[in-house]
Amino acid sequence: MSSPNLPPISLYSTPTIIRPKPKPSLPARNSSSSCAPRQRPQTSCTATTNRRNPDDYHTTLKALNSKNRFPKKSLGQHYMLNSAINEELATAANIEEGDVVLEIGPGTGSLTNVLINAGAIVIAIEKDPYMAALVKERFASTNQLKVLQEDFVKCHIRSHMYSLLESMCLSEANTRYAKVVANIPFNISTDVVKQLLPMGDIFSEVVLLLQDETALRLVEAPLRTPEYRPINVFVSFYSDPEYKLKVPRSNFFPQPNVDAAVVTFKLKQAAHYPPVSSTQAFFSMVNSAFNGKRKMLRRSLQHICTPLEIEKALGNVGLPATSRPGELTLNDFVKLHNLIMKV
Numbered sequence: 001m002s003s004p005n006l007p008p009i010s011l012y013s014t015p016t017i018i019r020p021k022p023k024p025s026l027p028a029r030n031s032s033s034s035c036a037p038r039q040r041p042q043t044s045c046t047a048t049t050n051r052r053n054p055d056d057y058h059t060t061l062k063a064l065n066s067k068n069r070f071p072k073k074s075l076g077q078h079y080m081l082n083s084a085i086n087e088e089l090a091t092a093a094n095i096e097e098g099d100v101v102l103e104i105g106p107g108t109g110s111l112t113n114v115l116i117n118a119g120a121i122v123i124a125i126e127k128d129p130y131m132a133a134l135v136k137e138r139f140a141s142t143n144q145l146k147v148l149q150e151d152f153v154k155c156h157i158r159s160h161m162y163s164l165l166e167s168m169c170l171s172e173a174n175t176r177y178a179k180v181v182a183n184i185p186f187n188i189s190t191d192v193v194k195q196l197l198p199m200g201d202i203f204s205e206v207v208l209l210l211q212d213e214t215a216l217r218l219v220e221a222p223l224r225t226p227e228y229r230p231i232n233v234f235v236s237f238y239s240d241p242e243y244k245l246k247v248p249r250s251n252f253f254p255q256p257n258v259d260a261a262v263v264t265f266k267l268k269q270a271a272h273y274p275p276v277s278s279t280q281a282f283f284s285m286v287n288s289a290f291n292g293k294r295k296m297l298r299r300s301l302q303h304i305c306t307p308l309e310i311e312k313a314l315g316n317v318g319l320p321a322t323s324r325p326g327e328l329t330l331n332d333f334v335k336l337h338n339l340i341m342k343v
């Protein structure tokens with residue numbers, strides 16, 4: 001393949017970050033909470049303390065040129081040119097020496113570099129065999145990185161994490177959860193969120209660079225709008241999400257047609273999930289409710305019980321008999337589910 005026809009750096013505006021108005025932040029997860037956290041690998045697994053230079057436009061292009069790679073649209077290859085944003089991602093996850101971090105799509109390794117410099121042990125899953133080879137080669141001198149050349153959507157992440165964590169040295173002193181920090185291809189955002197948020201037994205935080213519109217939809221979709229969907233119920237069931245900052249498209253190469261945003265999801269542990277008899281039955285009810293989005297719940301849920309019983313349950317939740325799915329919060333759905341499951 002010939003060398004990519006790359007635009008000169010002057011074509012890019014100065015990379016910028018747009019911060020939202022400060023919001024009250026959520027209380028930090030207390031690792032000494034009543035639920036015993038799983039053990040994590042000892043910091044002795046970390047070896048190198050060599051700090052590498054941050055990646056920028058030239059480093060990224062040099063890395064791609066060295067392998068004659070041109071960014072692939074089908075793989076969402078928009079590389080981060082601004083190391084300050086990679087630092088923001090690591091800071092949002094509060095990365096500390098010895099943390100185990102899952103990175104999805106390391107690409108040229110610009111974020112990987114920041115994570116390794118912060119002392120993390122990184123497990124990187126990269127679908128593109130060329131980029132997997134590139135990032136392996138780049139960090140060949142450290143034992144802080146393990147690269148798996150796989151499609152995140154198809155791989156069994158839970159068993160990968162278990163076997164990797166088990167293969168690492170364990171210590172009583174190390175009781176933190178693993179974390180996820182990633183600049184993911186936008187087209188797998190929903191898969192990533194659906195796979196990772198229910199994994200509060202492994203991860204404490206999931207920090208993602210998402211398409212801005214997706215980020216807003218996942219975190220801030222208001223009730224009674226078309227943006228409010230079952231995924232919002234899912235996200236708040238399993239996590240406390242926060243929109244951190246907007247990342248304009250000018251920070252990527254090649255520049256996407258949309259802006260991005262950093263979002264953090266603090267994962268709940270199972271003991272803190274809303275009380276439902278079965279999560280499967282709960283989400284099946286939520287999905288059915290939204291299947292007829294404009295339909296009243298007394299109609300869309302009549303495969304579960306009679307319209308009269310649904311009206312009565314809605315009344316007990318404090319909602320009108322004519323309620324539609326877009327009007328119910330997570331708590332409303334939980335109460336409704338628990339009532340109609342008793343019928």
Ligand SMILES: C[S@@+](CC[C@H](N)C(=O)[O-])C[C@H]1O[C@@H](n2cnc3c(N)ncnc32)[C@H](O)[C@@H]1O
Nearest residue numbers: 075078079080105106107126127128151152183
């Ligand atoms: C948006 S780029 C980010 C690259 C790098 N992290 C950065 O910040 O510059 C997305 C990366 O994910 C990889 N990728 C795409 N689809 C993937 C998948 N299904 N599983 C794992 N990696 C994937 C791409 O090859 C690419 O390296």
